[in-house]
Amino acid sequence: MKLSPPTSPGESLANALARLRSLVDARLAVLVGVPGDGEPVKAAMHVAATSPGKRLRPALTLLVVEAFGGAAADHVDAACTVELVHASSLVLDDLPCMDDADERRGRPALHRQCGEAVAVLAAFALLARAQALLPGALAAARVAPAHRSAFASRLAGVVEAMCRGQALDLELPRTADLALLERVHSQKTGALFELAAELGAVVAGVSGDHLEALLSYARNLGLAFQVTDDLLDVTGDAAALGKPIGRDAALGRATFVSVFGVEGAASLRDELLDVASRALAPLGPRTALLRELTDHVRHRTA
Amino acid sequence: MKLSPPTSPGESLANALARLRSLVDARLAVLVGVPGDGEPVKAAMHVAATSPGKRLRPALTLLVVEAFGGAAADHVDAACTVELVHASSLVLDDLPCMDDADERRGRPALHRQCGEAVAVLAAFALLARAQALLPGALAAARVAPAHRSAFASRLAGVVEAMCRGQALDLELPRTADLALLERVHSQKTGALFELAAELGAVVAGVSGDHLEALLSYARNLGLAFQVTDDLLDVTGDAAALGKPIGRDAALGRATFVSVFGVEGAASLRDELLDVASRALAPLGPRTALLRELTDHVRHRTA
Numbered sequence: 001m002k003l004s005p006p007t008s009p010g011e012s013l014a015n016a017l018a019r020l021r022s023l024v025d026a027r028l029a030v031l032v033g034v035p036g037d038g039e040p041v042k043a044a045m046h047v048a049a050t051s052p053g054k055r056l057r058p059a060l061t062l063l064v065v066e067a068f069g070g071a072a073a074d075h076v077d078a079a080c081t082v083e084l085v086h087a088s089s090l091v092l093d094d095l096p097c098m099d100d101a102d103e104r105r106g107r108p109a110l111h112r113q114c115g116e117a118v119a120v121l122a123a124f125a126l127l128a129r130a131q132a133l134l135p136g137a138l139a140a141a142r143v144a145p146a147h148r149s150a151f152a153s154r155l156a157g158v159v160e161a162m163c164r165g166q167a168l169d170l171e172l173p174r175t176a177d178l179a180l181l182e183r184v185h186s187q188k189t190g191a192l193f194e195l196a197a198e199l200g201a202v203v204a205g206v207s208g209d210h211l212e213a214l215l216s217y218a219r220n221l222g223l224a225f226q227v228t229d230d231l232l233d234v235t236g237d238a239a240a241l242g243k244p245i246g247r248d249a250a251l252g253r254a255t256f257v258s259v260f261g262v263e264g265a266a267s268l269r270d271e272l273l274d275v276a277s278r279a280l281a282p283l284g285p286r287t288a289l290l291r292e293l294t295d296h297v298r299h300r301t302a
Numbered sequence: 303m304k305l306s307p308p309t310s311p312g313e314s315l316a317n318a319l320a321r322l323r324s325l326v327d328a329r330l331a332v333l334v335g336v337p338g339d340g341e342p343v344k345a346a347m348h349v350a351a352t353s354p355g356k357r358l359r360p361a362l363t364l365l366v367v368e369a370f371g372g373a374a375a376d377h378v379d380a381a382c383t384v385e386l387v388h389a390s391s392l393v394l395d396d397l398p399c400m401d402d403a404d405e406r407r408g409r410p411a412l413h414r415q416c417g418e419a420v421a422v423l424a425a426f427a428l429l430a431r432a433q434a435l436l437p438g439a440l441a442a443a444r445v446a447p448a449h450r451s452a453f454a455s456r457l458a459g460v461v462e463a464m465c466r467g468q469a470l471d472l473e474l475p476r477t478a479d480l481a482l483l484e485r486v487h488s489q490k491t492g493a494l495f496e497l498a499a500e501l502g503a504v505v506a507g508v509s510g511d512h513l514e515a516l517l518s519y520a521r522n523l524g525l526a527f528q529v530t531d532d533l534l535d536v537t538g539d540a541a542a543l544g545k546p547i548g549r550d551a552a553l554g555r556a557t558f559v560s561v562f563g564v565e566g567a568a569s570l571r572d573e574l575l576d577v578a579s580r581a582l583a584p585l586g587p588r589t590a591l592l593r594e595l596t597d598h599v600r601h602r603t604a
Contacts, residue, residue, distance in 0.1 A: 039466065040469050040470075040473075041462070041465050041466045041469045042466070088426075092422060092423070092426065095419075095422065097417070097418035097419045097422065098419050098422075115399070116399035117397075117399045117400050117468075117469065117472055118469050120394060120397065120399065120400075120422060121394070121465035121466075121468055121469050122465070123426070124390075124394065124425070124426065124429060124461065124465050125458075125461060125462040125465040125466075127426060127429060127430065128429065128433065128457070128458040128461035128462060129458050129462070131430065131433040131434070131454065131458065132433070132454045132455045132457065132458030132459075134454070135437060135450060135451040135454045136451040136454070136455075139447060139448070139451050145441060145447045145450075146441070148437060148447075148450075149437040149438040149441050152433065152434045152436070152437045152438070152454075153434045153438075155430070155434065156427075156430040156431050156433065156434030157434075159426065159427060159430035160343070160427040160430060160431070163343050163423035163424070163426050163427040164341065164343045164344070164423075164427075166419075166423055167342050167343045167419065167420050167423050168342075170419055171342075
């Protein structure tokens with residue numbers, strides 16, 4: 001497929017997402033390298049980091065960069081930080097002691113490919129790699145040194161929030177209400193979306209009200225993404241999703257759909273996406289693709 | 303117990319280790335905070351980071367700092383970075399899919415206290431916290447910004463080495479030879495000892511030949527520490543160790559003792575400690591306590 005050049009005026013969102021995904025995938029492949037023989041952890045890291053995915057979170061980072069005049073190619077390590085955190089969290093989510101999922105992205109889950117021990121160790125090493133990327137990515141963007149240390153703590157805080165959200169999700173009572181679901185998924189999913197946008201903003205030199213608007217957008221987009229996840233587990237197509245559907249019900253898990261029904265969850269999704277979209281209004285036309293991303297999440301099938 | 307003031311001339315190693323352990327423990331307690339109700343991951347992080355231990359690795363960092371005229375209290379976060387990486391690795395080591403250990407430090411292993419999912423998530427969050435501490439610790443020591451980014455990668459490389467070493471250890475053939483055992487344990491144990499010394503050196507402004515000597519010392523000390531671990535699993539006292547002995551044999555694991563016998567392993571330990579001690583010779587009398595630490599490892603019972 002021939003891709004448009006970066007940030008061409010009027011570029012479609014589909015083109016931009018494909019372009020940014022290529023950029024991220026190429027860099028991820030370099031970052032994790034080619035594993036040698038007798039290197040099970042490296043081989044597992046490679047699988048986890050390079051298995052085909054939407055790369056929506058790193059794309060969010062780079063769409064923010066481009067919206068504010070930055071070059072995606074200059075900030076791909078910031079985006080890869082986000083994606084490596086995400087990749088490592090997926091390995092943990094699938095473990096027998098968590099969601100006990102056999103499939104991910106149309107392939108066996110990592111622990112089904114290489115055993116539980118190696119999968120856990122690979123997730124650990126990927127997280128370490130993600131965090132190590134950050135200082136250099138911020139330095140390259142000329143973020144002030146003091147701000148860089150603060151951002152390392154911010155990343156750790158997001159990782160911790162994801163871990164807390166996952167632990168709470170595993171224990172969610174069937175009687176969960178909106179406040180509880182929102183609290184769990186703001187941590188489990190929303191926090192990394194927010195960080196993805198924040199990193200894009202920080203490397204592009206965005207701060208103040210514009211940064212706040214982007215964070216509000218990302219928080220609501222991330223939560224809406226989780227609602228669509230729950231919807232797709234009921235209404236989606238297993239082949240498109242690359243994993244079986246009906247897992248949440250099988251696990252007896254409280255989800256936005258189990259609590260509000262399909263229509264209620266769809267309304268909530270739309271409401272969250274409207275809030276996300278409205279948050280961008282003060283930022284003007286440069287955020288057109290970010291606004292389009294809300295429709296992408298609304299209609300996603302994978 | 304009344305402790306001598308820091309770096310008093312002629313302070314005993316026992317006193318210095320107790321003093322530095324207190325310093326590290328006090329800071330760890332602050333870093334992980336007091337978990338609230340309904341915060342299983344935070345509670346598990348607290349247990350993992352504050353359960354009583356020798357704190358040998360962070361003490362190594364701070365002994366190096368003091369040997370070169372620094373104040374331990376100024377660099378305790380560098381030491382805590384090392385200890386949090388260590389604490390998180392112990393949680394993983396004990397998991398059912400790894401060593402399947404029920405006890406650690408005289409208490410149930412973390413996954414026996416709070417379940418496997420929460421234990422894995424707590425280990426993950428602790429690693430994130432460890433890495434986040436580093437930039438600030440290096441900045442406080444006025445390490446140059448470029449060096450700080452490089453050190454973030456260095457820490458990630460050590461975490462990855464530990465993960466690779468652990469994966470190889472789980473698959474070690476009973477026919478392992480010295481070269482293979484050394485390769486596995488240089489990664490699994492030696493790498494973090496080396497990093498502990500390196501961090502102490504870097505925050506104290508030590509470089510060049512002196513740094514190289516400290517690294518050689520720490521590498522050999524760490525390997526000797528692992529040999530004593532294998533020895534104590536055969537000859538040690540379960541109550542002193544806080545965990546049952548005979549686990550290696552029960553798991554059919556190749557160890558320095560299974561390969562070389564008790565006497566062979568003891569000789570190897572002594573040889574490694576002699577090499578460690580000799581590496582310090584060019585650094586003069588200021589490394590007296592570091593040299594004494596080799597005897598401490600030789601005679602340790604816990």
